Amino acid sequence: xxxxSDKPFISQGEWSNAHGDEGLPFGGKKTNIQGKKEAIxxxxxxxxxxxxxxxxxxxxxxxxxxxxxxNIAAYVTxxxxxxxxxxxxxxxxMTDLVYHRNADGDYVDPVSFKQFSExxxxxxxxxxxxxxxxxxxxxxxxxxxxxxxxxxxxxxxxADLVVLQDPNAxxxxxxxxxxxxxxxxxxxxxxxSTTGSVKANPPSSVTAAPSSKAKPYxxxxxxxxxxxxxxxxxxxxxxTQNEAELVNDEEYMFARIKAKGYAxxxxxxGNINLELHCDKAPRTCYNFFKLARAGYYDGTHFxxxxxxxxxxxxxxxxxxxxxxxxxxxxxxxELAAKQSLSERGVLAMANRGPNTNSSQFFILYRxxxxxxxxxxxxxxxxxxxxxxxxxxxxxxxxxxxxxQNIVIKNVAVFVDPYVEFSNRLERKLEHEKERDALxxxxxxxxxxxxEQLERETTTWFGxxxxxxxxxxxxxxxxxxxxxxxxxxxxxxxKKPLFDGPAREASxxxxxxxAKERAHAFGDFGSW
Numbered sequence: 363x364x365x366x367s368d369k370p371f372i373s374q375g376e377w378s379n380a381h382g383d384e385g386l387p388f389g390g391k392k393t394n395i396q397g398k399k400e401a402i403x404x405x406x407x408x409x410x411x412x413x414x415x416x417x418x419x420x421x422x423x424x425x426x427x428x429x430x431x432x433n434i435a436a437y438v439t440x441x442x443x444x445x446x447x448x449x450x451x452x453x454x455x456m457t458d459l460v461y462h463r464n465a466d467g468d469y470v471d472p473v474s475f476k477q478f479s480e481x482x483x484x485x486x487x488x489x490x491x492x493x494x495x496x497x498x499x500x501x502x503x504x505x506x507x508x509x510x511x512x513x514x515x516x517x518x519x520x521a522d523l524v525v526l527q528d529p530n531a532x533x534x535x536x537x538x539x540x541x542x543x544x545x546x547x548x549x550x551x552x553x554x555s556t557t558g559s560v561k562a563n564p565p566s567s568v569t570a571a572p573s574s575k576a577k578p579y580x581x582x583x584x585x586x587x588x589x590x591x592x593x594x595x596x597x598x599x600x601x602t603q604n605e606a607e608l609v610n611d612e613e614y615m616f617a618r619i620k621a622k623g624y625a626x627x628x629x630x631x632g633n634i635n636l637e638l639h640c641d642k643a644p645r646t647c648y649n650f651f652k653l654a655r656a657g658y659y660d661g662t663h664f665x666x667x668x669x670x671x672x673x674x675x676x677x678x679x680x681x682x683x684x685x686x687x688x689x690x691x692x693x694x695x696e697l698a699a700k701q702s703l704s705e706r707g708v709l710a711m712a713n714r715g716p717n718t719n720s721s722q723f724f725i726l727y728r729x730x731x732x733x734x735x736x737x738x739x740x741x742x743x744x745x746x747x748x749x750x751x752x753x754x755x756x757x758x759x760x761x762x763x764x765x766q767n768i769v770i771k772n773v774a775v776f777v778d779p780y781v782e783f784s785n786r787l788e789r790k791l792e793h794e795k796e797r798d799a800l801x802x803x804x805x806x807x808x809x810x811x812x813e814q815l816e817r818e819t820t821t822w823f824g825x826x827x828x829x830x831x832x833x834x835x836x837x838x839x840x841x842x843x844x845x846x847x848x849x850x851x852x853x854x855x856k857k858p859l860f861d862g863p864a865r866e867a868s869x870x871x872x873x874x875x876a877k878e879r880a881h882a883f884g885d886f887g888s889w
Contacts, residue, residue, distance in 0.1 A: 407469050407478045412445055420459040422486060426524045460491045471495040473512050484527040487511055489518040581606035615783055616644035623647055624776040625654060630769045631752045635745030636709060640779045642699035643740040646711055648780055652688040653721055654773035664768040673753050674712055674724040675770060685721035692718045696738045703730045707743030727754050
């Protein structure tokens, strides 16, 4: 039996794809075989090499590039350069070409009447502009040594001949290579000069740290999204750094209110003290405080009272159909806290439906749990329940309107967490501004501030705590001896805090022995 030639592995020749034009399909590198030409798709005979469309008025350059007269005129007028080689070119350097056609409209040689194809070597006489096949010129001009144009009879020289198409050297006329040549020979001069300047000045090895821009106090945890938007949109300018979105001042404040508010309804029947749940319904309480401070409720009437249910007010028109919020428009409900209308004296917002709160409110005479989840509960009565009983005892007409006027004379604000928060925030921002000014050297501390700083940073023993400016640098009243700050008593005695060198000189090398014992098993005789 003969031995098989199949090998259980791929040989080096198979990996290199050296067997055949396309190579064996083993995933190796496909290299061009020595002596074989690359496949290049040449342009059509009547194609403008600038627009890649058929020309109507053909012109050529001294190096044989064929263009349409209108296309090359517009390009040269703007750039004054050869579109492929990058060399200087003007409109006067172009030569008008004269092509001849046969009865079918195909371009032919005017001497042999052979049709031009992609395999025809085509030349032109720059003197007359006539276009011939190389075979005719070689036969009747070069070999015969007759240097008269074959159509017009005008004399010319061999230097006037320019090759428009050569099938034996298509690479020199490959448009894909012309773009590469233009970038290497003048059209890309500006780019190359810029690249050279960059190489001449290499970047520093130290990476610049991003600018530490001060973050605003109301910066959100999410960005504006400009970097992502500019990355996916062609209509936006590129943005490379994300900036935090800024939260509205009111929204920033609402999320940080944790205290209760207190106010008093001053009516003609008596006073009712209210506790407002600013921590659970911050927007609603803020609206109530703003309207109260602006005098919006002063002189308004309780226009609706239903015994064993509630009394409603807050409408300046007194009709139950008026009233506006502090922002001038209705605002949304705040039901996340799940406050219940489960007892007498609960204060809640009246509305016309979901998210239609304005200025009207009501106080319960009795629990109304069937309204849970429909009205925002933002407070309760903490004083003046007898006054609420007087209001309930006032008779009403058929439209539930009290027959005796129940008037809100004014609303007295006792505790407003929003004003307190705004004041704290203002002081905080002012303090940060002063601190930044001091750290940047734009402002020096006053003498009173220096004394206050010294009192705050000096202990009873005269020691300056860490972080003190004077203690770190040494001064007349608190100099440093080594690392120890001292005051007036004994400040000229430069005794070290510990006697390091003496202890090292008098001590034995116990450290070395400890290390030796730590790394050896020692004698096992004591076991």
